[in-house]
Amino acid sequence: MEKPYSSMASSFIVSAPGKVIVLGEHAAVYGKPVIAAAISLRSYLSVKILSKSEQTVSLNFKDIKMHHTWDIASLPWEAFKQVPNRKLYHSHIDSLDKTLLAAIKPHVDLVSPNLPEKERKIHTGSATAFLYLFLSLGSPECHGFVYTLRSTIPVGAGLGSSASVSVCLSTALLIQTRAISGPHPDQPVKEAEQQLERINNWAYAGELCIHGDPSGVDNTVSCQGKAVLFRKSVVDGKAEDKPSVVTPIDHFPSLRLLLVNTKQPRTTADQVEKVRMLKNLQPELFEHTLDHISQLTGKALQIFSSFYSDYHHNRQATVKALGRLFCDNQKLLVRLGASHPLLDRVCKLAAITNVGWAKLTGAGGGGCAIILTRPDIKEVDEEALDQALVMEGFEKHEMVLGAAGVGVLLPALFRNGSHGELEEVDFDVFENAVDARSIEELVGIGGQVDREGWLFWNRS
Ligand SMILES: Nc1ncnc2c1ncn2[C@@H]1O[C@H](COP(=O)(O)OP(=O)(O)OP(=O)(O)O)[C@@H](O)[C@H]1O
Numbered sequence: 001m002e003k004p005y006s007s008m009a010s011s012f013i014v015s016a017p018g019k020v021i022v023l024g025e026h027a028a029v030y031g032k033p034v035i036a037a038a039i040s041l042r043s044y045l046s047v048k049i050l051s052k053s054e055q056t057v058s059l060n061f062k063d064i065k066m067h068h069t070w071d072i073a074s075l076p077w078e079a080f081k082q083v084p085n086r087k088l089y090h091s092h093i094d095s096l097d098k099t100l101l102a103a104i105k106p107h108v109d110l111v112s113p114n115l116p117e118k119e120r121k122i123h124t125g126s127a128t129a130f131l132y133l134f135l136s137l138g139s140p141e142c143h144g145f146v147y148t149l150r151s152t153i154p155v156g157a158g159l160g161s162s163a164s165v166s167v168c169l170s171t172a173l174l175i176q177t178r179a180i181s182g183p184h185p186d187q188p189v190k191e192a193e194q195q196l197e198r199i200n201n202w203a204y205a206g207e208l209c210i211h212g213d214p215s216g217v218d219n220t221v222s223c224q225g226k227a228v229l230f231r232k233s234v235v236d237g238k239a240e241d242k243p244s245v246v247t248p249i250d251h252f253p254s255l256r257l258l259l260v261n262t263k264q265p266r267t268t269a270d271q272v273e274k275v276r277m278l279k280n281l282q283p284e285l286f287e288h289t290l291d292h293i294s295q296l297t298g299k300a301l302q303i304f305s306s307f308y309s310d311y312h313h314n315r316q317a318t319v320k321a322l323g324r325l326f327c328d329n330q331k332l333l334v335r336l337g338a339s340h341p342l343l344d345r346v347c348k349l350a351a352i353t354n355v356g357w358a359k360l361t362g363a364g365g366g367g368c369a370i371i372l373t374r375p376d377i378k379e380v381d382e383e384a385l386d387q388a389l390v391m392e393g394f395e396k397h398e399m400v401l402g403a404a405g406v407g408v409l410l411p412a413l414f415r416n417g418s419h420g421e422l423e424e425v426d427f428d429v430f431e432n433a434v435d436a437r438s439i440e441e442l443v444g445i446g447g448q449v450d451r452e453g454w455l456f457w458n459r460s
């Protein structure tokens with residue numbers, strides 16, 4: 001069978017979506033079930049392969065204003081070669097190696113040294129993820145390359161921006177090192193699944209570098225796309241050396257969701273740590289709250305399994321039942337200390353304007369809330385909500401749930417318009433695109449999978 005990626009001379013682009021957690025965030029970290037869906041906001045990573053004489057790797061991460069170049073030969077290859085039980089491209093990963101993190105630290109320390117600590121952390125998180133993956137998967141003999149990343153996902157808003165970046169990095173490196181051949185139209189399902197598993201595994205390593213102790217739900221839904229039920233393998237509070245259980249949710253309802261960004265910054269790592277402190281302080285209350293959240297997730301799954309027939313029968317009652325679960329989950333997240341006054345305010349506005357039912361999504365502490373709208377929503381109520389949101393400084397978006405997972409455009413050619421010539425994507429234009437809309441116009445997939453040239457592993 002033809003392997004379209006066997007020659008690595010061309011440049012290419014990979015893309016992965018952000019996500020919303022529908023129900024079950026934080027409980028996910030402790031092995032409880034969580035429902036997540038991919039959204040139409042995405043990261044796009046262009047990979048420009050350099051000539052053999054240029055022995056450098058550059059990260060050009062425009063959204064976070066980070067640019068750094070390393071000489072490939074200067075990186076700590078020996079440390080990665082010598083580590084006992086070295087992880088290979090097909091190994092299962094559930095933790096990072098401390099000696100390897102220590103070996104890359106001096107190289108991470110070279111990144112943006114003059115920035116204030118808080119902003120620097122954003123740069124060093126991404127640099128650590130890249131170096132850990134590059135040194136694990138690459139070799140000192142490889143061609144130099146430049147990675148340019150553009151994303152339409154707001155950073156630190158609970159929409160899985162870091163996971164989509166980690167998925168892009170993992171995919172690009174696995175393709176460059178030929179550990180995966182890439183998606184192709186006649187690919188057997190088993191082969192596609194195996195490649196997705198490798199991508200997801202290394203994306204999880206990237207997430208561990210950025211977030212500390214993530215459940216893996218964000219990278220999993222970013223890889224697979226659509227919607228999934230995810231359960232991390234945990235025994236006695238510790239991650240088990242076993243893959244998480246991931247079940248695609250078939251026929252996920254196309255619900256109308258509003259996404260409201262509070263624009264209150266926070267990091268997932270800090271939020272997960274805060275919730276862990278509650279676990280240590282009040283273990284009984286904590287366990288009880290987690291069990292309650294997991295019951296809500298179970299009820300939501302039941303609703304999804306017969307959603308369309310129930311909806312046909314009584315759409316008010318079906319959506320209301322789901323809306324109630326959103327509100328109940330929000331109350332429990334408040335109890336875990338994961339909310340924020342601005343998120344509480346968005347939930348209140350959704351209720352008093354009679355638009356729908358709301359909860360925070362992702363790690364909370366700021367970031368975004370989602371509002372499930374009433375099927376009988378009145379225009380005047382929605383206008384009242386819109387006005388209040390604008391007045392109070394929030395940002396509203398409409399969401400398409402169940403977007404495509406990770407995809408590749410190789411070579412980076414596009415047909416502009418239905419009869420236009422194939423032309424190479426202009427990397428300078430891509431790098432300098434002024435906003436999310438321009439990025440989408442140039443290379444974007446958005447919610448669709450049919451833009452010419454893009455291929456996806458998960459076509460089901
Ligand atoms: N567009 C981007 N370019 C480069 N790095 C990014 C980008 N987006 C996210 N990151 C990396 O991921 C980190 C963001 O993680 P953070 O915990 O703030 O949020 P998130 O992934 O958006 O949220 P959540 O995990 O709750 O969905 C950043 O500090 C940065 O290291």
Ligand SMILES: C[C@@](O)(CCO)CC(=O)[O-]
Pocket residue numbers: 021024025026027028029158160213214215216217218268272361362363
């Ligand atoms: C808060 C959390 O549950 C969801 C982040 O999107 C953390 C995780 O599961 O990794």
